[in-house]
Amino acid sequence: VTADENITNIALFGLDTREGDKQSHSDCMMIVTIDNTRGKIKLSSLMRDSLVEIDGVGEDKLNAAYFRGGPSLAIRTINENFGTDIKDYIAVNFEQVVEIVDALDGIEINVASEDELTELNRVIRDYGLEQGKEFSPVEKTGLQTLDGVQALCYGRIRKGDTGDDWARVERQSVVLNAIFTKLQSASATELIGSMRKLVPYVTTSLSPTDMASLIVGAVKNGIPTLEHTRVPVDGEWSYSGNSSEFITYDLDVAADHIHAYIYDDADIGSGTTDDDTGTDSKSDTDTGTDTTDSSKSTDTKSNTTAVDPESLVEEGGWYDS
Numbered sequence: 001v002t003a004d005e006n007i008t009n010i011a012l013f014g015l016d017t018r019e020g021d022k023q024s025h026s027d028c029m030m031i032v033t034i035d036n037t038r039g040k041i042k043l044s045s046l047m048r049d050s051l052v053e054i055d056g057v058g059e060d061k062l063n064a065a066y067f068r069g070g071p072s073l074a075i076r077t078i079n080e081n082f083g084t085d086i087k088d089y090i091a092v093n094f095e096q097v098v099e100i101v102d103a104l105d106g107i108e109i110n111v112a113s114e115d116e117l118t119e120l121n122r123v124i125r126d127y128g129l130e131q132g133k134e135f136s137p138v139e140k141t142g143l144q145t146l147d148g149v150q151a152l153c154y155g156r157i158r159k160g161d162t163g164d165d166w167a168r169v170e171r172q173s174v175v176l177n178a179i180f181t182k183l184q185s186a187s188a189t190e191l192i193g194s195m196r197k198l199v200p201y202v203t204t205s206l207s208p209t210d211m212a213s214l215i216v217g218a219v220k221n222g223i224p225t226l227e228h229t230r231v232p233v234d235g236e237w238s239y240s241g242n243s244s245e246f247i248t249y250d251l252d253v254a255a256d257h258i259h260a261y262i263y264d265d266a267d268i269g270s271g272t273t274d275d276d277t278g279t280d281s282k283s284d285t286d287t288g289t290d291t292t293d294s295s296k297s298t299d300t301k302s303n304t305t306a307v308d309p310e311s312l313v314e315e316g317g318w319y320d321s
Contacts, residue, residue: 004037004263006035006036006037006217007033007034007035007036007037007262007263008033008034008036008214009031009032009033009084009085009086009262010031010032010033010034010086010088010089010090010206011029011030011031011032011071011074011075011078011086011088011089011090012028012029012030012031012032012043012089012090012091012092013026013028013029013066013071013074013089013090013091013092014026014027014028014029014091014092014094014097014155014172015027015066015091015092015093015094016093016094017093017094017095023067023068024066024067024093025048025063025064025066025067026048026063026065026066026067026074026091027048027063028045028048028155028169028172029045029046029048029062029063029074029078030043030044030045030046030172030173030176031043031044031046031078031084031086031258031262032090033262034214034217034218034224035224035262035265036217036218036220036221038265039221039222039224039225040224040225040226040227040265041180041218041224041225041226041227042226042227042228042229042261042262043173043176043226043227043228043229044228044229044230044231044258044261044262045169045170045172045173045228045229045230045231046062046078046082046231047062047165047166047169047230047231047232047237047247048061048062048063048165049061049062049063049165049245049246049247050062050232050246050247050249051240051241051246051247051248052065052077052081052251053077053080053081054068054073054077055073055076055077055080056068056069056073061245061246062077062078062081065077065078071089071091071203071205074089075087075089081251081255082231082251082254082255082258083255083258083259084255084258087205088204088205088206088210089204089205090202090203090204090206091202091203091204092201092202092203094152094156096201096202097148097151097152097155097175098148098149098151098152099148099201100148100179100198100201100202101146101147101148101151101152101175101179102147102148103197103198103201104179104182104183104194106145106146106147106148106151107145107146107151107175107178107179107181107182108143108144108145108146108178108181108182109143109144109145109146109150109151109154109174109175109178110142110143110144110174111138111140111141111142111144111154112141113141113162114141115160115161115162116141116154116157116162117138117140117141118160119157119159119160119162120138120150120153120154120157121137121138122160123153123156123157124136124137124138124149124150124153125137127149127152127153135149135150136149136150138150151175151178154171154174154175155168155171155172155174155175156168157171166230169230170228170230173228176226177226177228180226181226184223185223187219188215188216188219188220191215191219192212192215192216195208195211195212195215196208199211229261229268229269231254231257231258232247232249232254233257233268233269234269236249236250236253236254237249
């Protein structure tokens, strides 16, 4: 059941497809929420190593769903494990991120530390060896314009005291935030023009008409704000498996968090953990601008009148209490 007709959820998959690959793992997975009521675009990062049930496969990492059955199985897996209502998706190969950022003449990114700078240039160097080319390193820390290759590699770094996968999902949101920021001053007409320029670099179930409608709806009340969270939240997960390869947490609780964030505009808290215990701690490697309104908390929603879910069912639907 779609809880709000003014809220659209789309799955975003970042694919690390190498030459000769016929199947891809989705190393980046987000739910992109376009909230026309509140004038927001919300990003919900789902950790790729989350242990979930995949239909026809059994328990496996969340990113294995795309490898096993493409976007349809990946969407089904997200919907069935997190109780979402996603129908459409956008998939971007990492190579296409380069094209998108270069089409925008670069994006502004803050390379916050020397550890990040060292690791970023290592990833740029390795990427150049993969491609048989030489790419420009980043010369310094601080806020600066990164080109497509530099931005791609920034979104991939996770080693060398830079925060592992937990900080990487934050950087991926920073890259998306920077892309949105570059487009924020554009009118609906200009955005649709940019959409036409960028569409060749993505694979999507959305038609150009669908995308144009979403763009117009998102900007009809002014420039939307961008927010980001991550599931699981700090303090609610642990590693499991013979080599700690899985991230395990209560999927029902995670689903409640996602629904609260998307539909109730609640601040569920996420942050980046800098240890292996899932304890609440905010890492220094969070390199983007925190777009979450700190004045907001789930307590502010406690007086909201509850909506009977049965009343949301469209004619011909059904409700399972």
